[in-house]
Amino acid sequence: APRNPITDVLPSPDDGDGLGLDQVSPVITEENYEQKQQPLKIVWQNVFIQLGIHLAALYGLIRIPWSHPLTWLWTIFYYVFTAVGITAGAHRLWSHRSYTFLKTFTVSCLVMNSAALQNDILEWTRDHRVHHKYSETDADPHNARRGFFFSHIGWLLVRKHPDVARKGKQLDLSDLYADKVVMMQRRYYRLSIVIMCFLVPTAVPYYFWGESFQNAFFISSILRYVLTLNATWLVNSAAHMWGNRPYDKNINPAQNRGVAFSAVGEGFHNYHHTFPHDYGTSEFGWHLNVTTAFIDFFAMLGQVSDRRKISHDTVERRRARTGDGS
């Protein structure tokens, strides 16, 4: 079986169903994890950048009625394009290794990932693996116990809790350091985001249907970027708070259909934290899950193999044992 980058490093307790380590982290509660809050160290540069791009996005929103309908279509297309770079790329491929790939597919994931501008793949993946292993503790970069604002955007505006790096350094990231595609992106990250997150989305409407520079930049680049950021952050905030918990009622991550829709398939978060190496991050195939359709499409073209899927039986047994009955 392919290795699981999270559980193979530090063993998690077998949860007793005789099926091996299907749960990544032990459920961490107040009793077995001591919270050690630190005073906040605000990073003002990030505060100003986020304020700036959110205001600019608002301006883009106001400009929509005065822009070309093709610009709207392009913006929606580019939203999905960059979102999939995060979901199929950074998340399901590089963080969880839930499927395997061929080179062309990886390179397209990389390009889409740079377009999303959510830190390079190495940094994103490192934070995400530590998020799964130490969910809702100080070692979780966006610990949802610190409230909606912190888990949504606040965590990007302050220095990390020292536990994040401390625990993160115990993870095995050798697969990423050995991954030429990941390391190449890290080397040319700045250049790649300038081109893919700002230049390309602005240039296409401007050159191909004569959109004004202003509209192209504020709508297709900035507004679209800010929307994808917030859709992503909702997985950490909303989907760690609101929704039902049919697979494991003892953890915060929940099934949230609104989030699944805006995050192109990543809102079935109770399922995902219970079965993190399922490539579909949900029981329901393509339902509200563009990402799974995307991976399946590339599988059809022979670019993807070894899609890891949890069997229906395993899911049912787990649901009966730890679900909330919904």
Ligand code: ST9
């Ligand atoms: C963004 C990312 O938005 C969003 C990710 C969300 C994840 C969601 C997951 C949900 C599931 C998937 C759903 C996808 C849905 C997609 C839908 C799309 C529509 N392990 O970080 P530094 C060490 S990014 C091990 O600077 P500070 C390491 O040595 C937005 N070690 O910490 C590191 O040095 P180096 C754009 C770790 O100084 C050193 O510590 N980007 C780990 O406390 C320093 O690390 C921004 O806005 C670890 N986990 O600063 C940038 N972490 O890197 C924001 C750290 O050299 N970031 N170390 O190895 C920053 O400015 C800073 O990181 C900071 C903290 C101020 C937040």
Ligand code: ZN
């Ligand atoms: Zn989560």
Ligand code: ZN
């Ligand atoms: Zn995950």
